[in-house]
Amino acid sequence: MPNASIGVDVGGTKIAAGLVNAQGQIVCRGQRPTPAGSPTDILRGIADAVNEVIQTSGLKREQVEAIGLGIPGLVDPATGIGIVSVNLHWHDVPVKRVLEEMLGKPCFIDNDVKVAALGEFRHGQGQGLSSMVYLSIGTGIAAHLILDGKLYRGPNGMAGEIGHAVIDRHGPRCNCGAQGCLEALASGPAIAARATAKINAGRASSLVRMATAQQEPITAEQVFAAAANGDPLALETTEETGSYLADAIQILIMMLDPQLVVLGGGVARSGDLLLSPIRRSLERQAAQSYVFRQAFAPERVQLTRLGGDAAILGAASLVTAGF
């Protein structure tokens, strides 16, 4: 098997590695918990996961071309340094250098969500396209812009920070200090906060019982689950969420003309409960505006197809082409 490479998705709780063949298929997997220790412990855990995959696959070591890694937080792909990660509790870790010593193979790193965007572009929804926006919606919100076949990072590496684009200048206060950032309107915590505010205003909802029973704040996941069961307060909240995300996507489409916007991240696991309100809102906007109509079609907004495998596939493909 020529050109096999290994992709690793390094998360705060687990390390998932996969051997990827030249056809972009994961043919062998390995997984282990992320060591709760020093950066060296974590890097050793990564090396162990990689070695496990090689052994399981039955491949000779020399058949593995290289290793690609998706690392959370701020990463410098050029130097191979993990600059800072809250989840891994590290800063300025020479990931590439140390792992190349441990594994005796060329290693390449990039941010985990950028790597997932790359995987989705090369092997998922984006296959065969030239321009795609990967909108990651979770605790935070970020867009990863693949333009003319390449990830656009921006001169300061800050491109795609759409989470802090102000979408509604009269909206709620964001953690960053501004008012009405997309993240303050449509991230997981923002969805939960909006539903909670409605409950606190005295409105009835199946979520009230849940919040009381679990003695913990409700989550965005629970809001979507209640919406799936027809809870009016939850449905109103998911419609609003869709509408805010649609406003941001409308601007993205008018500015960048991507062939596709892919929704990923934790909130996108709610699937059609997230996608449908977004499409409905965009369709209303397209019905109004003849300019937007030229640029938009409902099928140009899709959910991630690869889910958790996107990062492994994207990481493995760091090896085969400059990104």
Next chain:
Amino acid sequence: MPNASIGVDVGGTKIAAGLVNAQGQIVCRGQRPTPAGSPTDILRGIADAVNEVIQTSGLKREQVEAIGLGIPGLVDPATGIGIVSVNLHWHDVPVKRVLEEMLGKPCFIDNDVKVAALGEFRHGQGQGLSSMVYLSIGTGIAAHLILDGKLYRGPNGMAGEIGHAVIDRHGPRCNCGAQGCLEALASGPAIAARATAKINAGRASSLVRMATAQQEPITAEQVFAAAANGDPLALETTEETGSYLADAIQILIMMLDPQLVVLGGGVARSGDLLLSPIRRSLERQAAQSYVFRQAFAPERVQLTRLGGDAAILGAASLVTAGF
């Protein structure tokens, strides 16, 4: 003089041509009114302007490498066809083919504002940078995105249509049918309309006398002139305009992380009267948000430095490098 090329800015009222040397300087100029006739008349006018420049320069014909043209409206640079132009009253005109026959030189065409953006990037405010947004504010509003040194057009050629990004979903109705598009808030006609609405609401302003005297609707230019004289209604209007443009620029910066946003187009001729309210609004936003603060500095928003020469210089440089 090696590598001299001729850039032509084809407008609805005049054709301006310039011989540009290898250092990016306009060393000889020619200008004539745009013929009010058939597409062939206009193309002949362009050829005449080019021939005039060659003759005036004293250059031998073979010393001119090629001709680049900035054409209003929708243009296909690959085929060299002017697809549609309201100002030139034409559609599907084989500009490149006909001019190459007339002039015996390779000709290259692109949209006039894209060409101005290119000129500003290569020879004006953008010199030495890698990523720049050229925001053209006139009757319409469009952004031209130069990312990693290249013009990003989008797969359907619709990138940069920020004029129809919805900035205030409660804003006025746009010509496109949507509510609150940037163009409906901050284009020349929108600025005039906003000032007129204030006057019609019975408010005092030096513009009232002007509107009565000229028996014509007031213009954005007049609003800026009144603002320069301290007229409160006009100042309020230009502050609002700056604030809307700042909202769009805030989103542009968070999404694309450009090193520079350059303001061009007719409204930008109002200079600091336009720039200062934009910067004030962005500085307020940066003071609030620690994320935006990392991406923004006042000097990252500038007025065009080349003005009308940007299109000639940009057109001439179509010749020397793929764009």
